[in-house]
Amino acid sequence: MKIHRSILWLAAVPVLVSCGGPPAAAPVTAPPPVSVSPSAAAPPPSSSPAVPSAPPSPSRPVKGTPAKPGLDGSMVATGTPTVALTFDDGPDPVITPKLLDLLRANRLTATFCLVGSRVKRYPELVARIAAEGHTLCNHSWDHAEFLYKGDDARIARDMERTSAAIRKAAPGAPVRYFRAPYGNFTPRVIGVAKRLNMIPLGWNVDDQCYASSRYGTGAAMVRHMSTRVRRDTKPGSVILSHDLGKPQTLVAYKQLLPWLRGHFDVAALPADPPAA
Numbered sequence: 112m113k114i115h116r117s118i119l120w121l122a123a124v125p126v127l128v129s130c131g132g133p134p135a136a137a138p139v140t141a142p143p144p145v146s147v148s149p150s151a152a153a154p155p156p157s158s159s160p161a162v163p164s165a166p167p168s169p170s171r172p173v174k175g176t177p178a179k180p181g182l183d184g185s186m187v188a189t190g191t192p193t194v195a196l197t198f199d200d201g202p203d204p205v206i207t208p209k210l211l212d213l214l215r216a217n218r219l220t221a222t223f224c225l226v227g228s229r230v231k232r233y234p235e236l237v238a239r240i241a242a243e244g245h246t247l248c249n250h251s252w253d254h255a256e257f258l259y260k261g262d263d264a265r266i267a268r269d270m271e272r273t274s275a276a277i278r279k280a281a282p283g284a285p286v287r288y289f290r291a292p293y294g295n296f297t298p299r300v301i302g303v304a305k306r307l308n309m310i311p312l313g314w315n316v317d318d319q320c321y322a323s324s325r326y327g328t329g330a331a332m333v334r335h336m337s338t339r340v341r342r343d344t345k346p347g348s349v350i351l352s353h354d355l356g357k358p359q360t361l362v363a364y365k366q367l368l369p370w371l372r373g374h375f376d377v378a379a380l381p382a383d384p385p386a387a
């Protein structure tokens with residue numbers, strides 16, 4: 112497990128960096144989707160020698176200058192054959208309860224990356240998420256795209272405020288993951304998350320539900336999401352999806368959950384893993 116994780120830190124691949132939800136600037140300005148095989152992010156054969164576990168800093172920041180954000184250095188695969196579903200930007204008073212119903216009907220658990228200001232508004236939904244065995248992830252207070260431009264103290268305040276709201280809503284539930292809005296990780300954001308005992312959580316499969324200007328809406332988008340997930344998911348994948356304001360997630364996952372369950376071991380990330 113340890114070896115796997117250390118390899119995974121080094122295995123982050125550049126994918127279409129985006130984590131939908133308002134504002135939607137990143138997906139629109141992002142380059143066309145690259146066919147990056149998620150298998151590129153899977154652990155290499157175990158015959159490889161163990162690699163030192165220091166996270167890479169591909170664009171080492173000059174003093175005080177934030178590095179270019181991206182998924183590098185975040186955890187982009189589970190490190191085991193288990194596939195992890197992650198749902199971002201909620202809780203959503205309409206979509207999240209239906210998604211929880213769908214997961215329960217399929218006897219599956221997932222990881223929910225929660226936005227602090229929405230947690231404060233819908234604490235009962237967070238309590239339900241935790242009570243039903245899903246794992247909680249901190250997704251910043253208000254999904255600020257440029258969170259990474261703040262200094263350590265400002266980033267830490269945002270993370271701590273969000274974790275505090277989650278803990279208040281779901282007392283006793285661990286909050287051990289942090290996902291940067293839009294996947295805008297930098298060495299600084301990663302460093303602060305780790306100092307606060309959270310694992311920076313990326314992904315290596317993206318259903319692109321936010322990119323409706325490119326892939327359409329309604330049934331067309333559902334087809335696109337479903338195709339992406341079926342094509343890209345491999346053992347160990349972390350799949351990026353969204354619940355906030357995304358009814359198409361419900362439609363797509365109604366089909367995808369039985370398919371995923373039939374092909375993979377699927378589960379929430381460990382709620383309280385060893386420190387990164």
Ligand SMILES: [Zn+2]
Nearest residue numbers: 130131132199
């Ligand atoms: Zn997001």
